[in-house]
Amino acid sequence: MRSQSTNHLINYILHLADDSLILGHRNSEWCGHGPVLEQDIAITNISLDLIGQGRNFYQYAAKLTNESTPDPSFAATEDTLAYLRDIRQFKNCLLVEQPNGDWAQTILRQFLFSAYQFYLYQQLQNSNDETLAAIAEKSLKEVTYHLRWSSEWVIRLGDGTSESHQRMLNAIDELWVYTGELLIAASYELRAMSTQQGVDLTILKPKWEEKVKDIFVEATLPWPGERFQQIGGKEGKHSEHLGYILAELQYMQRAYPGCEW
Amino acid sequence: MSVQDLEKIFQGKIDDEIKIEPKDWMPEKYRQSLIRQVSQHAHSEIVGMLPEGNWITRAPSLKRKAILLAKVQDEAGHGLYLYSATETLGVTREQTINDLHSGKAKYSSIFNYPTLTWADIGAIGWLVDGAAILNQVMLTRTSFGPYARAMVRICKEESFHQRQGFEILLVLSTGSKEQKEMCQDAINRWWWPSLMMFGPHDSESTHFDQSMKWKIKRKSNDELRQNFVDMIAEQVKVLRMTLPDPELKWKEKTGHYDFGEINWEEFWNVVKGNGPCNRQRLEARRKAWQDGQWVREAAGAYSEKRKVRSQAA
Numbered sequence: 001m002r003s004q005s006t007n008h009l010i011n012y013i014l015h016l017a018d019d020s021l022i023l024g025h026r027n028s029e030w031c032g033h034g035p036v037l038e039q040d041i042a043i044t045n046i047s048l049d050l051i052g053q054g055r056n057f058y059q060y061a062a063k064l065t066n067e068s069t070p071d072p073s074f075a076a077t078e079d080t081l082a083y084l085r086d087i088r089q090f091k092n093c094l095l096v097e098q099p100n101g102d103w104a105q106t107i108l109r110q111f112l113f114s115a116y117q118f119y120l121y122q123q124l125q126n127s128n129d130e131t132l133a134a135i136a137e138k139s140l141k142e143v144t145y146h147l148r149w150s151s152e153w154v155i156r157l158g159d160g161t162s163e164s165h166q167r168m169l170n171a172i173d174e175l176w177v178y179t180g181e182l183l184i185a186a187s188y189e190l191r192a193m194s195t196q197q198g199v200d201l202t203i204l205k206p207k208w209e210e211k212v213k214d215i216f217v218e219a220t221l222p223w224p225g226e227r228f229q230q231i232g233g234k235e236g237k238h239s240e241h242l243g244y245i246l247a248e249l250q251y252m253q254r255a256y257p258g259c260e261w
Numbered sequence: 262m263s264v265q266d267l268e269k270i271f272q273g274k275i276d277d278e279i280k281i282e283p284k285d286w287m288p289e290k291y292r293q294s295l296i297r298q299v300s301q302h303a304h305s306e307i308v309g310m311l312p313e314g315n316w317i318t319r320a321p322s323l324k325r326k327a328i329l330l331a332k333v334q335d336e337a338g339h340g341l342y343l344y345s346a347t348e349t350l351g352v353t354r355e356q357t358i359n360d361l362h363s364g365k366a367k368y369s370s371i372f373n374y375p376t377l378t379w380a381d382i383g384a385i386g387w388l389v390d391g392a393a394i395l396n397q398v399m400l401t402r403t404s405f406g407p408y409a410r411a412m413v414r415i416c417k418e419e420s421f422h423q424r425q426g427f428e429i430l431l432v433l434s435t436g437s438k439e440q441k442e443m444c445q446d447a448i449n450r451w452w453w454p455s456l457m458m459f460g461p462h463d464s465e466s467t468h469f470d471q472s473m474k475w476k477i478k479r480k481s482n483d484e485l486r487q488n489f490v491d492m493i494a495e496q497v498k499v500l501r502m503t504l505p506d507p508e509l510k511w512k513e514k515t516g517h518y519d520f521g522e523i524n525w526e527e528f529w530n531v532v533k534g535n536g537p538c539n540r541q542r543l544e545a546r547r548k549a550w551q552d553g554q555w556v557r558e559a560a561g562a563y564s565e566k567r568k569v570r571s572q573a574a
Contacts (some may be wrong), residue, residue, distance in 0.1 A: 021323075028317050028326075031333050032310035033545065035343055035553025036560075044334040048327060055323050079322045103556045159566065162557025167555070211283075252321035252379060259437055261321035261379070 006068045007194065010061050011091065011188035012198050013132070014081065015234055017057030018092035021082060023113060024050030025245055035103050042149060046110065046177055049142040056135045058082055083253035087236070087243050089187070095178040095232035097242045104157055104167035108175055111150035115211045116182045116204065118147045123199040132197060151215045158219025165220070172224055180229030183208060189234075275476050278288050278408035283349035291475055294468060295405050296350050297366075298477065300357045303343035304368035306336045308361075308542050312376045313385060321379055328425055330380060335418045342411040362547050368530070371454050373536030380433055380440075380447035386426015388448075388455040392492065394419045397460070404476040426497065434500045448497070449505045456520075457528045459486040474538075487517055494518045499511045 027047035058078035065076040074080075077201025095113055100106045121143055124136035157164040183205045185193065192198025213223055232238070252261070267286045274281060281287055293295065310333050320326035344354045358367035371389050375384065397419060400412040433444040460482040463469055472478040480488075494511075497504055506523035530536070 023319060028330055031317055031330065032307075032314035032337075033549040033552075035549070035556035037307070037337055038342070039556075041334055041337045041341075044330060044337070048330050048334070051327050051330070052322065055327070058323070100265060103553070156563040157556075157559050160563040161555070163555050164559030164562075180524055246320045251319050256321075256437070256439060259321075260432055261325055 003068070005062060005191070008188045008191040009129070009195075009197060010068075011084035012192040013057050013061040013064070014089075015091035015186065015188065017054045017061060017081070018056065018090050019096055019117075020050045021054035021112075022090070022242070022245060025249060026055060026096065026098075027106070027110070027150060029100055030106065043106070045055050046146050046149070047078045049139075049146065051138045053135070053142070054082070060131050060135070067138075079186065079253065083250045087238055088244055089203065089236060090238065090242060090246070091188075091236060091243075092238075093178070093181045094230055094239055095182065096243060097233065097239060098175060098178065099241060101171065102167055103176065104164065105171040105222050107150055107157060108168065108171040109151040111154045111215065112175065112179055112212065113182070114143055114146040114150050115208050116217075117143050118211075119204045119207045120199055127197050127199075128195075129197040142220070147211075154215050154221070155219040158221040159218070168219070168221055172221065176224045176227055177230050177252075181231040181233060184231060186234040196244065270475075273422060275404050275474075278476075279407060279469075281404050282406045286516075287452070290471070294472065294475070294477060295408065296347060296352055297406075299343055299347045299408055300352070300360065301367050301369075301417060302465060303340050303347060303357065304361045304366055305372065306340035308368045308546060309389075310336045310340075311542055311545055312372055312374070312538070313489075315376045316379060316382050319379070320382075325429070332386075332422055332425065335422070339411075339415050339418070342414060346405075346407040346411045358550065362543070362550060364534075364543070368542075369458060370531040370536060371458050372542060373531050373539045374450070374454050375538050377450075378443050379450065380425075380430065380443040381435065383429030383444070384447040384451040385424050386422050387430055387496075388426075388451045388493065389458070390419055390422040390426060392455050392458045393487050393488055394423060395492075399479045399485065402476075402479050407558045427500075428498055430502075432444070434502060440501055444500065445502050448500075448502050452504050452506070453523060456486060456523055457488070457531075459483070459489065460527075461525075490518050490520050 012087040024047045027043050027050065030040065030043045031047070034041065034043055053079050058081045062076040062081055063079055065081075095109060098105075098109060118140070121136040125133050125140065127133040127136065132166075154168070158168045159165070183201045185201045189198055189201065193200050215224055233242075268288060271281070271287060271291075272287075280410075281291075285508055296477075313333050313336075315328065317326065320329050347357050348354060349499050357366070361368065372390075376385070394416065401409055401416060403409045407574065430444050430447075433440040448518050460466060463481045463483050466482055469481065475479070490509075494504065494509060499503060506521045508519060510519045512519050532540070534540075
């Protein structure tokens with residue numbers, strides 16, 4: 001029987017994994033369709049980093065799952081976790097599953113998420129779980145670049161032409177409603193925080209706000225302030241978009257179960 | 262110095278295996294021929310991202326997804342080197358890209374075929390990249406310096422691409438009944454289009470003699486195609502699959518495989534725009550470029566503003 005605390009930890013890790021995988025998946029939809037070749041390469045790079053982080057987390061979650069429920073007939077792997085769970089079991093936040101929209105929307109989504117992930121990993125490096133701390137340390141190097149790249153683009157588009165400015169305003173309108181959830185802890189996050197395996201989101205909140213404010217000022221974009229927030233993704237209550245992401249992502253494993261690839 | 266003298270010096274360098282560099286004098290036809298060929302090569306890399314990109318979101322495992330994503334990203338990188346090589350010949354990237362979008366410039370016809378199953382990703386790596394490598398290895402010795410150097414970098418990555426393609430098929434070939442069928446089906450569909458990648462017979466090739474004299478090309482289409490058949494006919498045995506050519510046969514006397522005649526009607530049809538995906542491929546490239554217009558303008562406007570600000574400061 002798996003203990004309650006292991007369950008919480010696995011859920012916490014799956015949440016971290018799902019965030020990375022789903023955003024990586026969304027970004028990968030740009031590959032071959034970017035606005036300019038150099039940026040096509042950059043967004044693909046970010047996508048690769050995120051999928052890589054997702055894999056590290058899934059592998060760790062699979063290990064813990066197998067240790068706590070030694071069922072030889074079904075061993076969890078990174079692929080069973082990514083490809084054989086259904087929508088209600090996915091624990092990513094709503095922000096990362098939102099459609100790419102135009103380049104402004106993709107950039108803003110990346111920036112809002114990278115700013116969160118940057119401070120998250122910075123804290124997670126201090127986790128008393130060595131594996132989580134190690135993944136965080138490795139990933140932080142990547143996220144530092146994601147944050148710089150997306151910040152530069154927010155500024156460029158916000159302070160570029162009147163069209164790009166307007167498109168950034170539209171993107172803020174579209175995405176701001178999903179930012180609150182990033183910093184509201186789900187039950188497994190509270191538990192992980194209390195055992196010092198996870199991160200205290202209340203510490204992150206002012207840092208995230210300060211970073212986003214600074215970049216918005218430089219980008220001549222208004223601070224959206226308090227607005228109604230949609231939440232639920234981290235508890236498995238997603239937008240309708242995620243179902244279609246999973247339909248594509250999981251297609252092969254569902255159509256040809258039990259195969260090696 | 263007269264043009265005749267310049268031409269003599271130019272051909273002398275070529276004969277002595279000295280690379281032609283962008284600032285060197287070169288016959289206008291040599292320049293035009295290279296612009297055509299290098300830009301066509303660049304476009305092929307970029308359009309080639311589309312059929313494989315078609316499977317990125319559906320790759321069957323996280324490992325395969327990561328490898329495929331990295332591979333398609335490599336193609337974008339190759340496109341970049343090659344657009345840069347084209348720029349050394351005096352045409353901008355924008356002009357070159359406009360020629361693709363207007364239909365004036367061509368790209369490799371192979372990318373006008375659809376990727377229907379996951380096995381197609383394996384077949385592209387193995388057959389399409391395999392065919393491309395033979396051509397590109399030859400081009401590492403091409404007479405124009407920037408093109409030859411770009412090819413050296415590209416070849417290193419392409420051999421990894423071919424291996425990953427073969428490995429995808431190898432796993433399928435030892436898998437379930439459906440996987441084996443998928444594998445054979447992909448080989449059946451990609452084999453002939455891969456042979457077409459080497460272009461028309463030497464006797465039909467318009468630029469052949471001049472390209473050989475200028476050492477832009479170092480081997481003929483038919484020679485390269487034969488090398489490819491000899492290589493693949495052996496590798497397919499490892500997969501325990503077959504190539505869809507009843508005339509394929511080892512000839513002791515020549516030391517080569519004999520093979521059947523390509524369907525040239527199909528070849529010319531696809532070249533002329535009637536392949537299964539010609540419209541979609543070009544449309545996808547045009548759309549990406551048009552949708553990106555405001556982004557490129559914003560980037561330009563912002564960098565202009567920064568310049569002004571730093572001058573004022």
